[in-house]
Amino acid sequence: MKRTVVLAPLALLFATSLHLVHAAGNVVSIPLQRSFNRNSNILVTRRIARTRKQQGKDMMQLTPDVDFDEGSHDVEPDFGQVRLTDATDTYYYGMISVGTPSQNFTVTFDTGSANMWIPGIRCTSKACLQHNRYDHELSSTYQPLNGQFAIQYGTGEVRGVTGQDTVKVGGITIKGQPFAESISEDEVFELPDTEFDGLFGLAFKSLSSGGLVPPMTKMIEEALVDEPVFAFALSEGHRSFGELLLGGYNKLHYKGELRWMRVTRAKYWQVSMEGIWYGDGKFNMLSLSKNRDVSKIPLDLITGNPTDATLPDSWRQEKADETAEKARKKARRKAKESDLDMDLEEKRKRPSADTSPKLKKLLPARPNASPDTSAIIDTGTSFLLGDPSSVQLISRIIGADFHTGDMSCAHLSELKSFWITLGGFKFEIAPEHYVYRDPVKKTCSSAWVPSYDSPFWVLGDSFLRAYYAVFDVKEKKVGLAPINRPLRHV
Numbered sequence: 060m061k062r063t064v065v066l067a068p069l070a071l072l073f074a075t076s077l078h079l080v081h082a083a084g085n086v087v088s089i090p091l092q093r094s095f096n097r098n099s100n101i102l103v104t105r106r107i108a109r110t111r112k113q114q115g116k117d118m119m120q121l122t123p124d125v126d127f128d129e130g131s132h133d134v135e136p137d138f139g140q141v142r143l144t145d146a147t148d149t150y151y152y153g154m155i156s157v158g159t160p161s162q163n164f165t166v167t168f169d170t171g172s173a174n175m176w177i178p179g180i181r182c183t184s185k186a187c188l189q190h191n192r193y194d195h196e197l198s199s200t201y202q203p204l205n206g207q208f209a210i211q212y213g214t215g216e217v218r219g220v221t222g223q224d225t226v227k228v229g230g231i232t233i234k235g236q237p238f239a240e241s242i243s244e245d246e247v248f249e250l251p252d253t254e255f256d257g258l259f260g261l262a263f264k265s266l267s268s269g270g271l272v273p274p275m276t277k278m279i280e281e282a283l284v285d286e287p288v289f290a291f292a293l294s295e296g297h298r299s300f301g302e303l304l305l306g307g308y309n310k311l312h313y314k315g316e317l318r319w320m321r322v323t324r325a326k327y328w329q330v331s332m333e334g335i336w337y338g339d340g341k342f343n344m345l346s347l348s349k350n351r352d353v354s355k356i357p358l359d360l361i362t363g364n365p366t367d368a369t370l371p372d373s374w375r376q377e378k379a380d381e382t383a384e385k386a387r388k389k390a391r392r393k394a395k396e397s398d399l400d401m402d403l404e405e406k407r408k409r410p411s412a413d414t415s416p417k418l419k420k421l422l423p424a425r426p427n428a429s430p431d432t433s434a435i436i437d438t439g440t441s442f443l444l445g446d447p448s449s450v451q452l453i454s455r456i457i458g459a460d461f462h463t464g465d466m467s468c469a470h471l472s473e474l475k476s477f478w479i480t481l482g483g484f485k486f487e488i489a490p491e492h493y494v495y496r497d498p499v500k501k502t503c504s505s506a507w508v509p510s511y512d513s514p515f516w517v518l519g520d521s522f523l524r525a526y527y528a529v530f531d532v533k534e535k536k537v538g539l540a541p542i543n544r545p546l547r548h549v
Contacts, residue, residue, distance in 0.1 A: 179240030320482025440519030
């Protein structure tokens with residue numbers, strides 16, 4: 060199953076001033092509730108790997124964690140708070156209501172999925188019986204769509220039928236919202252592994268299974284929000300509150316300026332990824348791990364910031380070639396920017412209704428990395444998924460078991476930050492975010508997880524807890540800025 064974010068019912072936050080929130084008016088804040096560690100696919104697989112290791116058996120590969128094929132009452136804007144159920148920093152869920160009269164559900168708000176589904180009353184799977192189930196016969200606004208629905212999440216599958224009904228989320232009422240009610244759910248959705256009832260997708264419509272219109276898309280089309288934007292502020296720590304804001308973003312929740320990155324493919328929230336560095340090291344681990352036996356790469360070359368004289372001859376030439384290529388690309392970027400400035404000057408002389416060049420000017424130049432290097436920003440994944448070679452190298456650096464993720468808690472103070480470049484900007488991932496500490500078992504494990512079938516990296520909550528994330532649906536861009544803690548709820 061996808062490692063999931065848990066947004067749960069908190070108080071709904073309405074911003075009252077433009078100084079606090081971008082886009083006053085139809086802006087709705089859904090506080091997020093933290094819950095127990097429910098990364099069933101990743102965590103269960105790691106437990107199996109530990110068992111196999113103890114038994115002296117061959118290690119198994121971790122299965123892909125992302126599907127690549129493809130409140131206690133009505134949630135009203137009354138700013139009511141909901142108690143957090145926190146055990147570990149892994150996922151977040153929030154409240155929605157469906158039908159007339161309303162039936163209430165907890166859902167995970169997932170930028171890595173585009174569908175909405177909740178358990179149906181006809182579902183008799185153990186997972187369904189443990190959660191709230193939707194009975195469409197009790198709703199006067201329900202209409203069947205007579206479609207079949209099925210999504211595979213790594214180790215678990217959901218099957219159901221489609222329909223439409225009134226959905227309330229954060230005080231917004233969406234009439235005739237298409238969704239699926241499950242008729243079967245695999246055991247991966249059972250308690251205690253999965254506390255939420257269903258899923259509320261926030262990816263692009265092109266990812267939607269069955270062509271169902273995603274809720275955010277419908278909100279935008281029907282002008283239920285002032286701006287086609289939503290934003291996440293994920294909390295950390297026990298009994299803490301996070302926030303999903305629909306229709307704008309809250310300037311209280313971040314420091315500095317948002318760094319905007321283009322979405323390279325409007326399906327997932329996918330951006331270019333240029334590299335990963337450790338500490339102040341010189342080597343890009345994405346490049347370093349390609350076509351090499353990473354188990355034989357001397358770690359002091361990465362962690363010790365070596366001089367050129369200490370490098371193997373082949374690496375010195377490779378580094379020189381890489382530096383020269385960066386210089387050439389930088390020169391090309393400057394030339395393109397100069398041309399764009401000239402184009403804008405011409406447009407000032409000949410006004411046009413098309414302002415897209417100006418909008419593009421606000422974004423960084425296109426990535427320097429190869430076109431197949433990218434990452435998705437995914438609130439529905441708890442950890443950091445990437446290509447196995449790079450993750451194996453990272454695991455060696457931080458002293459983690461590549462298969463189980465286990466590592467000692469004794470030397471965390473000696474670890475350095477990783478730096479990841481997205482869309483031309485460098486973002487820090489500090490040890491407190493890439494090392495998962497289980498507060499109950501008092502153990503530590505790496506948040507870096509190998510993904511064998513993924514065409515891109517997946518940056519989940521371990522990354523997003525450090526940044527305020529703004530998703531612009533219309534302009535197809537993502538903005539990140541360091542999160543401002545403690546989160547201030549207005």
